[in-house]
Amino acid sequence: MSAADKTYHALLARHDAMRLRRQLLSPGGGPDADHGSSFGNPAGQPYDGAADQRIIMRHLDLVTPFEELIAHLYQALFTRHPSLRSLFPATMEFQQAHLARAFWYLLENLDKPEQVVATFNQLGRDHRKLGVRPAQYAAFEAALCEALRIRAGEHWTEELEQAWVRMLRFGVTAMVQGADAALREPPCWQATVTGHRLIGPDLAVLRVRPHEPFPHRAGQYTALESARLPHTWRSYYLAGVPGREGELELHVRCTGPGGVSEALVHHTAVGDRIQLGPPKGNLRLDEKPVDELLLVAWDTGWAAMKALLQELDGRARTAPGMPRVRLFLGADALSDLYDTEYLTGLERRRPWLTVIPVTGTAQGEDVYGELVRAVTRSGPSASGRALLAGPPAMVQTVTAALAHAGLPAERVLHDLLPAGPRDLPRSAEGFGPAGAQEFPGQPVPA
Numbered sequence: 001m002s003a004a005d006k007t008y009h010a011l012l013a014r015h016d017a018m019r020l021r022r023q024l025l026s027p028g029g030g031p032d033a034d035h036g037s038s039f040g041n042p043a044g045q046p047y048d049g050a051a052d053q054r055i056i057m058r059h060l061d062l063v064t065p066f067e068e069l070i071a072h073l074y075q076a077l078f079t080r081h082p083s084l085r086s087l088f089p090a091t092m093e094f095q096q097a098h099l100a101r102a103f104w105y106l107l108e109n110l111d112k113p114e115q116v117v118a119t120f121n122q123l124g125r126d127h128r129k130l131g132v133r134p135a136q137y138a139a140f141e142a143a144l145c146e147a148l149r150i151r152a153g154e155h156w157t158e159e160l161e162q163a164w165v166r167m168l169r170f171g172v173t174a175m176v177q178g179a180d181a182a183l184r185e186p187p188c189w190q191a192t193v194t195g196h197r198l199i200g201p202d203l204a205v206l207r208v209r210p211h212e213p214f215p216h217r218a219g220q221y222t223a224l225e226s227a228r229l230p231h232t233w234r235s236y237y238l239a240g241v242p243g244r245e246g247e248l249e250l251h252v253r254c255t256g257p258g259g260v261s262e263a264l265v266h267h268t269a270v271g272d273r274i275q276l277g278p279p280k281g282n283l284r285l286d287e288k289p290v291d292e293l294l295l296v297a298w299d300t301g302w303a304a305m306k307a308l309l310q311e312l313d314g315r316a317r318t319a320p321g322m323p324r325v326r327l328f329l330g331a332d333a334l335s336d337l338y339d340t341e342y343l344t345g346l347e348r349r350r351p352w353l354t355v356i357p358v359t360g361t362a363q364g365e366d367v368y369g370e371l372v373r374a375v376t377r378s379g380p381s382a383s384g385r386a387l388l389a390g391p392p393a394m395v396q397t398v399t400a401a402l403a404h405a406g407l408p409a410e411r412v413l414h415d416l417l418p419a420g421p422r423d424l425p426r427s428a429e430g431f432g433p434a435g436a437q438e439f440p441g442q443p444v445p446a
Contacts, residue, residue, distance in 0.1 A: 046113075047113055047166070047170050049109075049110030049111055049112075049113050049116070049167070049170065050110060050111040051163075052110055052163040052164075052166050052167050053107060053110035053111055055159060055160060055163040056107060056160070056163050056164060056167065057107065059152070059155070059157075059160050060107075062151065062152040062153075062155050062156075062160070063148060063151045063152060066099075066100040066103055066104075067096060067100065068151065069147050069148070069151050070096045070099050070100060070147070071096065072146070072147035072150045072151060073099075073140075073143050073144050073146075073147040074088075074092060074096070074143070076142075076143040076146040076147055077139060077140060077143035080139065080142065080143065081139050084136065084139065087136075087231065088231055089229065089230070089231040089232040090231075091232075094232070102123075102171075105119070106167055106171055107167075110167060110170075113170070116170065116171060116174065117174045119174075120171045120172075120174035120175045120178065121174050121175070121177060121178030121181070122178060122280055123174075123175050123178065124174065124175030124176055124177065124178030124179040125178040125179055125181070125182045125185075125278055126223065126277055126278055126280065127175060127179065128179050128182065128187035128188070128278075137172045137175075137176070140168075140172075141165060141168055141169070141172075144164065144165075144168060145161055145164075145165065148160070148161055148164055149161070182278070185278065186212060187278075188225075188275045188276060188277055188278075189210045189211065189212055189214050189275065189276040189277075190210070190211045190212075190273060190275060191208040191209060191210040191211065191214075191248070191273070191274050191275070191276055192208065192209050192211070192271065192272070192273055192274075193206060193207070193208050193268055193269065193270055193271060193272045193273075193274065194207045194208060194209050194247060194270060195207030195247075195270065196268055196269055196270055198265070199338045200335070200336075200338070202253055202254040202265060203251070203252070203253045203254070203265065203300070203338060204251075204252050204254075204264060204265040204268075205239075205249065205250070205251055205252075205339075206249070206250045206251075206252060206264065206268065207247050207248070207249050207250075208247065208248050208250065208274060208276075209246060209247050209248075210246060210248065210276060213246065214246065214248065214276065214279070215279070216238060216248075216279035217279075217284065218240075218241060218283075218284075218285070218307040218308050218310065218311040219237075219281055219282075219283030219284050219285070219304050219307055219308050219311075219387070220237075220238060220279040220280060220281040220283070220307075221235050221236060221237045221238060221279070221280065221281045221304070221415065222235065222236065222238060222248075222276045222277050222278070222279050222280075223235045223276070223277035224236055224250070224260065224264070224274055224275070224276055224277070225260075225274060225275040225277075226260055226263040226264060226267075226268065226274055227272065227273055227274065228263040228267060228268075229259075229260055229263055232259075232260055233260070233277060234259070234260040234261065236250045236251070236252060236300075236303070237250075237251070237281075237300070237301065237303040237304040237307070237389060238250065238279070238303065238304075238307060239251055239302075239303035239304070239306040239307055240306055240307050240310050241307065241310055241311065241314075248276075249303070249306075250264075250303065251300040251302065251303040252264045252265055252300070253265070253299060253300050254266065281304075281415050282413050282414065282415050283304055283308065283387050283389065283413055283414070283415065284413070285308060285311055285312065285315075286385060289321070289323065290323050290383060290384055290385050291323055291324065291381050291383050291384055292323055292324045292325075292326070292380065292381040292383070292384030292385075293312075293323045293324070293325045293326070293384060293385055293386075293387070294326055294328070294375065294380055294384060294385070294386040294387070294402075295308060295309070295325065295326070295327045295328070295386075295387050296327075296328045296330075296371070296375055296386060296387070296388045296389075296390075296398055297327070297328070297329055297330065297388070297389045297390055298330040298331065298368070298371070298389075298390030298391060298394045299330070299331055299332075299336060299390060299391075301388075301389030301390035301391075301394075302329055302338075302339065302389075303389075304387075304389040305327060305329075305387075305389060306339070306342075308387065309325075309327070309346065309353070312325060313346070313350065316350065316352065322352040323352065323384075324352060324354075325352055325353045325354070326353075326354045326356060327343075327353065327354070327355045327356065328356045328358055328371060328374055328375050329343075329355065329356070329357050329358065330357075330358040330359070330368070330370075330371040330390070330394070331357075331358075331359050332359065332360075332367070333359055333360065334357075334359045334360075336359070337357055337359065343355050356374055358370050358371045358374045366397065367393075368393070368394050368397045368398065371394070371397075371398065372397060372398060372401040375398060375401065375402065376401050376402065376404075376405045379405060379406070380402060380405055380406070380407045382406055382407065382408070384407070384411065385411045385412075385413070386398075386402055386407060386411065386412045386413070387412075387413045387414070388412065388413070388414040389414065389415070395414045395415075399412050399414065
């Protein structure tokens with residue numbers, strides 16, 4: 001073991017001992033106790049994120065493209081601490097893109113610290129499934145500083161490095177607090193595949209049974225790891241509420257060779273084990289009555305809508321009145337639509353539901369053009385709400401169309417946050433691109 005690795009492991013052990021001591025000495029000894037960290041507390045001393053945002057953006061061209069900065073970062077991290085390599089997947093492309101989105105998210109939102117804290121609290125809760133500990137963040141910080149010096153070269157300044165370090169520490173502190181607040185919750189759930197049904201050549205519906213109760217609500221998604229691809233997680237919507245035995249349903253379309261979706265669709269069978277991350281997501285039904293509810297899904301985004309419809313169906317049995325519900329279900333071709341028998345039966349039994357399938361598009365037109373026309377044709381009610389699930393481009397396109405049609409932005413829910421791994425010129429306004437992919441962990445219709 002190298003001297004650097006010995007130092008790292010000593011720091012790791014010291015952190016765990018201090019954390020345990022805090023829990024034992026604090027009233028209740030639980031996650032409500034003090035969970036400060038060496039990175040500082042976002043809820044304590046105010047952080048001037050806007051000032052660091054200006055510094056970093058002013059010198060952004062020194063360290064972009066982020067892909068190169070991140071390549072140097074991981075090279076430094078694994079050189080200093082080879083043992084950390086086992087925490088990451090064999091192929092690093094997705095991980096590097098994920099980190100690039102994280103950097104963009106921070107840069108775009110540093111002037112909104114409350115939003116950053118909320119997002120990174122959730123990210124820290126979710127990262128527990130990877131076995132990440134605060135001492136590892138310290139190693140990551142040192143690697144980032146080395147990468148910044150390599151990329152900036154002779155133009156490196158102490159001011160620039162410290163702005164990056166403060167930004168990183170602010171996000172990391174929120175992640176540590178989010179992880180500590182969820183100590184009573186498992187970092188991940190072991191589950192057994194109880195059903196695997198192929199629908200066409202590249203689509204499968206899986207049923208899995210978690211070994212412990214999996215507390216989720218309709219419309220949420222979970223990250224999933226196949227035993228065939230350790231440390232590689234992809235997010236999928238959960239279709240429906242748990243059954244009598246706590247089973248979960250997932251819809252997975254294979255998007256290419258060698259990934260999680262291929263492992264789940266073509267190389268998974270009943271009895272196989274998988275792991276589930278904590279449930280999360282923004283799609284939810286409002287407790288307050290609304291006149292109209294638009295549900296818009298593309299391909300396997302239908303899984304989220306199936307869950308929401310099942311919750312609505314349960315409410316309809318006791319509620320005195322139901323909103324008008326229109327489900328727009330889009331796909332590239334009619335043959336890509338599935339679960340149609342379930343939908344037809346539900347629509348026939350529930351007068352409050354109208355299902356509008358939308359397929360195909362005009363030549364030379366945006367792939368989601370026909371879906372946009374269908375959703376906006378009758379004009380959404382200004383007092384209604386819309387819930388969207390599908391690829392990021394679909395969510396962005398339909399969200400913009402609904403806003404243009406007069407539906408206020410706060411009445412449109414989806415799981416897409418504005419961040420994207422693209423480069424900006426030094427003089428760019430607005431601090432970054434908007435909406436290439438969600439950070440962190442866009443549920444993929446795959």
